[in-house]
Amino acid sequence: MRDENKAARRDRIEVAALELLAQKGYLATSMLSVAKRARASNETLYNWYGNKQGLFRSLVEANAGEVKALLEDDLAQERPPEATLKALGPLLLGLLISDKAITLNRAAAADPSGELARELTQAGRDTVAPLIADVFVKAREAGILTFDDAAGAVGLYLDLLVGDLQIRRVLGAIPAMKQSEIDRRAAGALDNLRILLNAGQGASS
Secondary structure, three states, rough: OOOHHHHHHHHHHHHHHHHHHHHHHOOOOOHHHHHHHOOOOOOHHHHHHOOOOHHHHHHHHHHHHHHHHHHHHHOOOOOHHHHHHHHHHHHHHHHHHOOOHHHHHHHOOOOOOOHHHHHHHEEEEHHHHHHHHHHHHHHOOOHHHHHHHHHHHHHHHHHHHHOOHHHHHHHOOOOOOOOHHHHHHHHHHHHHHHHHHHHHHHHOO
16 A cells, blocks of 8 residues: 555544544444544554554544654754744644644543543653653753753643643633634743743742
8 A cells, every 4th residue: 555545544544533532432432433434444443553542542642743753853953952942832732722632632531441541641741741851951951941850840831831721622611722822822831931940949049
């Protein structure tokens, strides 16, 4: 199968999986129902993803993939950490409040097995947060950020960047944000992070 044809079939399968997830929830979405909606064979789905958990893990990993790639590439190329942080904020916030992320999180909240929530955590925050911490350490070495605990600094940053926006979107309390709003929020989060970290260091010294 040519690569472009395989990519197109994967796109159809993943779109179908998200549609069924939104309509039926995680437990009621089967590999067979996804295959039928995507006009693919059930055998293809099992060959490509292994099982339903593998299929949805692939969706979560794809959703976090752009952020992960940015961080890994910038760390490997030793890009100035300030440039990485400025690029990271809008990309990460846009990912976390995207329609795809909201569909996955709504389904995870309604899934009594906890399986989808575990996939979201493992392929999302547990994968990305350590990479952000590595960038923060480089930012500290460059004199951009001041902190003792990298994990704590990352947690503070995510609180400033995302806050309750994702859960409010999951609940349908707010609409999708415009790119200009995302950019403004991301810039403010980074500015406030610097202020709070520097204030914390001043208080402890």
